[in-house]
Amino acid sequence: NTQEKIKKTKATLLINKKNMGAGFVLRKGMNYAIKKNYDIAVIIAGDNQDNPKEIIKLIKPVTKGYDIVQGSRYLNGINDMPVFRKITTKLFSSFFRFTTSYTLTDASNGFRAYKVSFLKKIDFSAKWLNKYELEPYILIQAIKKGFKIKEVPVSKHYNRKDGYSKMKPIIDWWRICRPLFKNAIKK
Numbered sequence: 001n002t003q004e005k006i007k008k009t010k011a012t013l014l015i016n017k018k019n020m021g022a023g024f025v026l027r028k029g030m031n032y033a034i035k036k037n038y039d040i041a042v043i044i045a046g047d048n049q050d051n052p053k054e055i056i057k058l059i060k061p062v063t064k065g066y067d068i069v070q071g072s073r074y075l076n077g078i079n080d081m082p083v084f085r086k087i088t089t090k091l092f093s094s095f096f097r098f099t100t101s102y103t104l105t106d107a108s109n110g111f112r113a114y115k116v117s118f119l120k121k122i123d124f125s126a127k128w129l130n131k132y133e134l135e136p137y138i139l140i141q142a143i144k145k146g147f148k149i150k151e152v153p154v155s156k157h158y159n160r161k162d163g164y165s166k167m168k169p170i171i172d173w174w175r176i177c178r179p180l181f182k183n184a185i186k187k
Contacts, residue, residue, distance in 0.1 A: 023134030071111035075153035
């Protein structure tokens with residue numbers, strides 16, 4: 001019921017007629033923020049895993065000069081993370097560190113903030129970024145171009161009864177790792 005809930009607020013609702021992928025939607029939102037000349041764009045999960053009250057933790061460092069503020073569920077310690085997800089997120093962060101030589105404790109966490117002026121300097125228009133490739137791609141571009149990145153502790157809530165990941169094993173894991181493989185090959 002997301003659309004109905006949003007329509008009751010003063011928020012702007014961007015709608016896609018069909019599912020084009022997470023990267024497509026994020027790019028649409030980022031381009032909207034650029035077009036409207038916003039200062040900051042915040043990405044938050046739509047599955048209630050992220051706490052909206054923690055958005056301020058992401059925004060504050062952006063106002064102090066950081067270009068990307070990455071949420072990390074590992075900086076505070078984790079209580080209820082499913083074991084399989086803990087393994088895969090740790091592996092991804094290790095692979096990220098290996099391919100970029102940049103340490104992030106939680107490189108796959110989608111709860112983050114971008115300075116919109118930074119987004120204007122990154123070309124994220126490629127169609128191959130339509131699924132789960134976009135977020136790691138943007139992080140890699142930021143590292144390569146010397147932009148300022150900061151991690152802050154955030155919490156995640158995993159609903160063990162109803163919670164699930166929309167990521168499909170193998171195909172979506174390949175998609176999220178694809179920018180890392182491309183970066184490793186270019187080294």
